Every structure is written in C-alpha cells, then in structure tokens.
C-alpha cells in the first residue's frame with residue numbers, strides 16, 4: 001500500500017462543520033496522526049478507529065485545535081490500551097506542552113509527573129529530516145504564526161509541504177518548489193480579514209498559477225462553499241477523502 005493521507009478534519013479553530021485540521025498519514029504498516037485537536041477523538045470514532053490504531057502523533061504547535069485531544073489520547077492509551085503513544089514534537093515545545101497544556105489534567109502524584117509518564121516522547125530538532133517509518137520522513141520548518149510562539153510546518157518525504165497555522169510566506173513556498181522539489185502543498189487558509197496570524201485566500205491567490213496548482217487548501221471556515229469558484233488554480237482538501245501521496 002502506498003502512503004495515504006486522510007484528513008480527520010479540515011476546519012479552522014472555530015469551524016463546526018469540518019472538525020479540527022488534523023490528519024492521518026498512513027500505509028499498511030504505520031499510522032501517524034498529525035495534530036490532535038479537541039475534535040480528534042470524535043473524528044476518529046466516526047471513522048471506526050481508536051487511538052490504538054495509531055502508531056505515533058506529531059504536534060505542529062500548541063493551540064487547542066491541534067493539541068486539545070491529547071489528554072483523552074494519553075489517558076486512553078494508559079488505562080485502556082496499556083501503552084504509551086510515540087509523541088513527535090519540536091524540542092522547544094516539549095516543556096510547554098507538559099507545563100502549560102497537559103499537566104493540569106494529567107498530573108497524578110507518584111504516577112504521572114512528567115510528559116514521559118504518558119508519552120514516548122521523541123523531541124525533534126527542526127530543519128533536519130527525521131525518519132518516522134519506512135515510508136515517512138519529516139522535517140520541521142519553523143513558520144510564523146503567533147509572535148514569540150513556536151509553530152512548525154512539515155516537509156514530508158522531501159516533496160510534500162504541510163503547513164502549520166502560519167502567516168503567508170511566499171518566499172518559502174517558491175524556495176520549496178524551485179530548489180527542493182516540492183510537488184504538493186497542503187496549506188492553511190483564512191477566507192476573511194487580514195492575515196495577522198493566518199494566511200488569507202487573497203494572499204494565496206496572489207501566487208503565480210504555477211504555484212497555485214500545487215496547493216490544497218485546509219484549515220478553512222464553515223462558509224467554504226461560498227468560495228468554491230473563487231480559489232484560482234487551487235483545490236480544497238476534503239475531510240475523510242483518502243489521498244494517495
């Protein structure tokens with residue numbers, strides 16, 4: 001089986017129709033969950049899957065639509081499935097994920113006192129390809145989202161860019177396509193307003209058509225249908241469709 005992508009959700013942080021922008025990257029030997037937001041448990045359940053069907057989770061940054069499902073994941077793995085999930089996360093986010101996100105819910109004196117008690121933590125150094133499974137390598141690319149807050153987009157298998165939440169960075173997209181052989185771009189997209197913490201549709205439409213043709217839009221609002229014929233040469237990534245990579 002070749003590598004496949006299924007979005008458990010394609011919505012933005014406040015979307016109600018499309019669930020959080022979380023992905024499953026899998027083949028017949030390995031399943032990687034990319035981000036685990038508040039809606040990840042119900043999205044998996046709806047697909048007839050459990051966390052025990054997943055081999056590892058990778059976190060791009062710390063916002064609830066990307067990490068809000070981790071407490072349920074951790075407790076279910078510990079008390080139902082009796083194993084620790086492998087957790088891939090940028091080295092500089094390890095401490096804050098525990099201290100500022102998970103400790104409040106997960107701490108139990110003498111039993112759960114650190115992230116390592118609930119996950120098999122694999123800190124990733126950014127800007128280096130890391131072997132995840134036979135068919136998956138990941139490089140974390142720091143991209144700007146919220147000032148002073150780390151957020152990492154992904155370069156998968158040396159040819160697929162998967163954006164974290166990020167402000168528009170046309171130079172990065174050009175660089176990946178022109179010098180690194182990028183063939184596919186999964187990019188977050190905000191329909192209205194200015195791109196203060198996200199990339200707007202207007203900004204993406206300013207890219208040359210040669211670049212737009214590589215782009216699948218994700219992390220969008222519930223009003224997506226209004227924009228179906230306003231996305232230039234780009235394509236909407238759809239929840240629960242399976243894409244061959």
Ligand SMILES: Nc1ccn([C@@H]2O[C@@H]3COP(=O)(O)O[C@H]3[C@H]2O)c(=O)n1
Nearest residue numbers: 012013014063064065146165196197
């Ligand atoms: N400075 C900020 C910070 C956050 N936000 C909104 O909160 C959401 C948190 O998850 P997100 O997916 O990063 O999207 C953020 C914005 O909608 C925002 O609009 N402006």
Ligand SMILES: [Zn+2]
Nearest residue numbers: 013063065165
């Ligand atoms: Zn988000």
Ligand SMILES: [Zn+2]
Nearest residue numbers: 061063145165
């Ligand atoms: Zn975010």
